[in-house]
Amino acid sequence: MEFKNWMDEKVLKIEECLRTIIKEEKNPQKVIYESMNYSLLCGGKRLRPVLMLGTYELFKDNAEEIIPFACAMEMIHTYSLIHDDLPAMDNDDYRRGRLSNHKKFGEATGILAGDGLLNRAFETGLEAALKSKVEITSAVKALYEIAKSSGADGMIGGQIVDIYGHDKISSVEELKYMYSLKTGAIIKSSVKAGAILGGADENQLRALETYADNIGIAFQIEDDILDVTSTQEKLGKKIGSDIANDKVTYLSFSTIEKSRKDVEQFTDEAIKSLEMFGDRAKHLIELAKYLTNRDH
Amino acid sequence: MEFKNWMDEKVLKIEECLRTIIKEEKNPQKVIYESMNYSLLCGGKRLRPVLMLGTYELFKDNAEEIIPFACAMEMIHTYSLIHDDLPAMDNDDYRRGRLSNHKKFGEATGILAGDGLLNRAFETGLEAALKSKVEITSAVKALYEIAKSSGADGMIGGQIVDIYGHDKISSVEELKYMYSLKTGAIIKSSVKAGAILGGADENQLRALETYADNIGIAFQIEDDILDVTSTQEKLGKKIGSDIANDKVTYLSFSTIEKSRKDVEQFTDEAIKSLEMFGDRAKHLIELAKYLTNRDH
Numbered sequence: 001m002e003f004k005n006w007m008d009e010k011v012l013k014i015e016e017c018l019r020t021i022i023k024e025e026k027n028p029q030k031v032i033y034e035s036m037n038y039s040l041l042c043g044g045k046r047l048r049p050v051l052m053l054g055t056y057e058l059f060k061d062n063a064e065e066i067i068p069f070a071c072a073m074e075m076i077h078t079y080s081l082i083h084d085d086l087p088a089m090d091n092d093d094y095r096r097g098r099l100s101n102h103k104k105f106g107e108a109t110g111i112l113a114g115d116g117l118l119n120r121a122f123e124t125g126l127e128a129a130l131k132s133k134v135e136i137t138s139a140v141k142a143l144y145e146i147a148k149s150s151g152a153d154g155m156i157g158g159q160i161v162d163i164y165g166h167d168k169i170s171s172v173e174e175l176k177y178m179y180s181l182k183t184g185a186i187i188k189s190s191v192k193a194g195a196i197l198g199g200a201d202e203n204q205l206r207a208l209e210t211y212a213d214n215i216g217i218a219f220q221i222e223d224d225i226l227d228v229t230s231t232q233e234k235l236g237k238k239i240g241s242d243i244a245n246d247k248v249t250y251l252s253f254s255t256i257e258k259s260r261k262d263v264e265q266f267t268d269e270a271i272k273s274l275e276m277f278g279d280r281a282k283h284l285i286e287l288a289k290y291l292t293n294r295d296h
Numbered sequence: 297m298e299f300k301n302w303m304d305e306k307v308l309k310i311e312e313c314l315r316t317i318i319k320e321e322k323n324p325q326k327v328i329y330e331s332m333n334y335s336l337l338c339g340g341k342r343l344r345p346v347l348m349l350g351t352y353e354l355f356k357d358n359a360e361e362i363i364p365f366a367c368a369m370e371m372i373h374t375y376s377l378i379h380d381d382l383p384a385m386d387n388d389d390y391r392r393g394r395l396s397n398h399k400k401f402g403e404a405t406g407i408l409a410g411d412g413l414l415n416r417a418f419e420t421g422l423e424a425a426l427k428s429k430v431e432i433t434s435a436v437k438a439l440y441e442i443a444k445s446s447g448a449d450g451m452i453g454g455q456i457v458d459i460y461g462h463d464k465i466s467s468v469e470e471l472k473y474m475y476s477l478k479t480g481a482i483i484k485s486s487v488k489a490g491a492i493l494g495g496a497d498e499n500q501l502r503a504l505e506t507y508a509d510n511i512g513i514a515f516q517i518e519d520d521i522l523d524v525t526s527t528q529e530k531l532g533k534k535i536g537s538d539i540a541n542d543k544v545t546y547l548s549f550s551t552i553e554k555s556r557k558d559v560e561q562f563t564d565e566a567i568k569s570l571e572m573f574g575d576r577a578k579h580l581i582e583l584a585k586y587l588t589n590r591d592h
Binding site: 022025027028029031032033036079083086088089106107108109110111112114115116118119120122123126127129130136137139140141143144147148150151152153156157158159160161163164165174177178181 | 318321323324325327328329332375379382384385402403404405406407408410411412414415416418419422423425426432433435436437439440443444446447448449452453454455456457459460461470473474477
């Protein structure tokens with residue numbers, strides 16, 4: 001199957017599942033369901049769940065078995081965006097071209113919608129651990145990997161460094177540390193969870209960690225480049241906001257040309273690490289290229 | 297063992313475990329660990345984890361096996377208090393007699409410390425599912441029960457009703473609905489998780505649900521009474537705040553005397569539902585009485 005068709009099919013299945021997860025019941029708390037769905041069902045790129053499915057397919061053909069786990073990852077990603085946008089954090093009024101959650105529903109609901117999505121992510125994963133055909137120990141190991149990556153030692157820690165330590169970042173190594181937590185951690189656990197659910201051995205898991213580390217940093221550098229070179233329509237948010245906010249980015253330590261070369265090099269490293277999987281890795285290879293040839 | 301000794305011993309073991317859960321590593325995000333521990337290790341009553349351990353002991357003697365699950369519940373309770381206190385929610389500067397998390401660490405860290413504790417709750421529970429001697433399917437079922445109770449269909453939903461629907465509460469039934477979600481849901485899942493981990497059958501589970509429903513509402517009415525009759529020292533927060541904030545409470549529909557009688561009646565119902573467990577239920581019986589004979 002051609003990559004684009006493969007990707008479209010995966011995104012379609014993820015969207016289908018996401019739409020069933022939060023039922024908008026007509027009870028006194030109904031605004032919480034509405035606000036959770038507002039952010040969850042807004043057509044993001046679904047990269048993390050697609051990565052999980054793509055990795056799983058290195059090992060097994062029935063990716064539909066693990067879609068709830070993939071959706072759990074998307075819920076964690078979505079909750080982090082809602083909380084990032086809050087006034088006490090980045091104070092962003094727009095996300096993906098429309099009002100951010102707290103601008104649409106108020107700050108209290110924004111906080112609780114984020115909480116609700118994080119909670120629902122684990123609820124969904126635990127339910128899938130009980131009901132899917134995946135062996136339960138593998139399911140719990142995958143969920144544990146996801147939980148470690150999204151917590152204080154991972155994504156939340158990266159958010160703290162971004163908020164409080166940003167001014168102190170004085171080297172590209174420090175910046176990469178922050179990126180490895182803030183965006184890298186859950187990209188990596190998406191890949192690792194797919195591998196664990198698929199039954200990867202230690203060697204395969206290590207190779208996939210290398211893949212994930214490299215696409216994670218390439219993805220983030222590409223984001224920094226896009227903030228300068230893309231357009232507001234394509235990005236769904238203001239461009240040049242990093243410069244306007246005096247934010248340290250990869251471009252603070254490098255030219256655009258050099259940064260583009262680095263993206264290529266990290267992408268090449270990622271692809272090289274997949275050699276052992278032969279032709280089964282073709283979609284993950286294309287995914288690595290796709291991630292870093294975006295215009296949004 | 298006398299109830300007080302039993303309770304003290306359980307709280308001690310819970311505190312011991314809680315202290316090991318968040319290591320204050322000296323990395324760039326260290327403030328997140330500090331802020332999470334600030335709220336987690338402040339000597340709350342630990343009622344929810346004690347309830348879980350007490351219920352488990354109806355079935356098994358090795359309660360130390362499930363302490364990480366009990367601590368996960370305490371982390372969920374703690375995160376909910378941190379987010380409740382935020383300016384966009386109840387805007388409380390004090391909690392348990394000292395500065396609330398966001399007043400101490402700033403609002404962004406308060407939000408993230410809450411997120412981190414919710415996340416760490418599941419991390420801790422999933423790790424225990426893999427490493428403890430509890431049968432893994434029971435562990436996952438217990439965690440799933442916890443997750444359902446703390447999300448949008450449970451505690452978070454109750455918080456939404458409290459914030460947005462409070463003015464519309466015009467009957468004691470509507471108030472009880474809000475209480476059953478906001479505080480009742482995780483009290484109930486503490487009991488249910490203990491029962492599931494202990495291997496309860498359907499009949500036993502139903503009896504314990506009745507116990508939990510009744511102590512949950514009794515506990516909440518007692519809280520409403522204490523807000524009027526306790527002192528600031530004992531309560532660790534301002535008394536009379538419900539009246540000052542024009543909040544609908546149980547006392548909006550009832551006198552103090554009638555409310556006290558209702559507390560007694562719910563407590564009696566709770567105790568009655570434990571009959572089938574005979575002498576093994578003695579600590580849960582005392583716990584029901586203790587919950588509703590507090591002065592704080």
